[in-house]
Amino acid sequence: MNAIAFADVSRRYGDVLAVDGLDLTVEAGRTVALLGPNGAGKSTSINMLLGLLRPTRGRIEVFGHSPDEAVARGEVGAMLQSGELIPELTVRELVAFVRRLYPSPLGLDEVLEMADLTGLAGRRAAKLSGGQTQRVRFALAIAGAPRLLVLDEPTAAMDVESRLRFWEAMRSYAEGGRTVLFATHYLQEADENSDRVIVVAGGRVVADGTAAEIKAGAGGHTVRFTLGGQAAAGLEALPGVSAVEISAGTATLRTADPDATVAALYRGTTLEVRDLRIDGADLEDAFLSLVQESR
Ligand SMILES: Nc1ncnc2c1ncn2[C@@H]1O[C@H](COP(=O)(O)OP(=O)(O)OP(=O)(O)O)[C@@H](O)[C@H]1O
Numbered sequence: 001m002n003a004i005a006f007a008d009v010s011r012r013y014g015d016v017l018a019v020d021g022l023d024l025t026v027e028a029g030r031t032v033a034l035l036g037p038n039g040a041g042k043s044t045s046i047n048m049l050l051g052l053l054r055p056t057r058g059r060i061e062v063f064g065h066s067p068d069e070a071v072a073r074g075e076v077g078a079m080l081q082s083g084e085l086i087p088e089l090t091v092r093e094l095v096a097f098v099r100r101l102y103p104s105p106l107g108l109d110e111v112l113e114m115a116d117l118t119g120l121a122g123r124r125a126a127k128l129s130g131g132q133t134q135r136v137r138f139a140l141a142i143a144g145a146p147r148l149l150v151l152d153e154p155t156a157a158m159d160v161e162s163r164l165r166f167w168e169a170m171r172s173y174a175e176g177g178r179t180v181l182f183a184t185h186y187l188q189e190a191d192e193n194s195d196r197v198i199v200v201a202g203g204r205v206v207a208d209g210t211a212a213e214i215k216a217g218a219g220g221h222t223v224r225f226t227l228g229g230q231a232a233a234g235l236e237a238l239p240g241v242s243a244v245e246i247s248a249g250t251a252t253l254r255t256a257d258p259d260a261t262v263a264a265l266y267r268g269t270t271l272e273v274r275d276l277r278i279d280g281a282d283l284e285d286a287f288l289s290l291v292q293e294s295r
Pocket residue numbers: 013016017018036037038039040041042043044045185
């Protein structure tokens with residue numbers, strides 16, 4: 001069963017086409033990252049998925065219903081980029097209030113435990129740090145035990161340790177067949193915390209698969225070596241090479257055929273090549289080339 005289906009969905013703001021004919025389905029039980037640069041259309045897509053914005057064109061279904069129906073049935077929980085907590089309420093009061101709005105919520109202590117808030121349950125929202133506030137917002141998103149959890153750049157205000165703990169909490173929520181869709185522009189977060197990455201740029205899907213598939217699809221390798229002070233004219237002309245970058249005495253060549261590039265580097269040039277390294281494209285390389293191609 002599909003948790004999410006977008007069929008040819010577009011959204012315009014005046015002259016800006018923020019989402020441009022998005023077609024995608026997400027099977028129930030998956031954890032999916034929506035990865036894209038600033039302005040790619042991630043928040044607009046999420047807001048339409050939650051019924052907060054209407055598509056200009058196309059149709060969205062959540063578990064086979066309209067977004068409004070799915071939300072009304074308590075099937076959707078969300079953590080958006082902004083949203084104030086009621087400052088005078090304690091963490092426990094806030095979670096207790098929100099979970100009562102849902103038909104079959106998680107237990108109060110269970111939510112607090114999952115969001116790592118047990119020790120902060122008696123603290124007023126006004127007294128929480130930025131990272132703690134994010135944890136409360138996560139708790140409010142899961143309190144109703146929604147089948148679909150939607151997170152829009154959830155770790156934006158968190159330090160490194162809080163991020164790691166947050167993703168652990170998300171994974172434990174996703175266990176047992178719940179669906180999670182999260183937007184991020186952090187490649188590493190998409191890579192480590194999802195089983196499928198949908199890359200969006202300019203309002204369109206430009207790649208869709210596991211992080212490993214996306215890396216492989218980019219097809220590139222890098223060949224790096226220490227150049228020192230040597231002049232390096234002609235590296236662009238080596239076989240397979242599509243880009244050359246020279247920085248701090250290191251040459252980095254992007255190539256589709258690392259074997260041919262390296263052979264020609266040794267046989268066809270007079271350079272003294274030291275510290276040679278060949279790497280597969282990482283997700284960052286893949287992402288940058290996909291986003292550039294879509295422009
Ligand atoms: N209310 C609005 N009015 C006009 N244009 C908007 C509005 N909201 C978003 N846009 C534009 O729509 C495009 C997509 O924006 P959106 O916020 O969906 O992208 P995003 O991928 O979530 O970006 P970010 O990572 O920066 O949050 C951008 O060009 C943005 O400037």
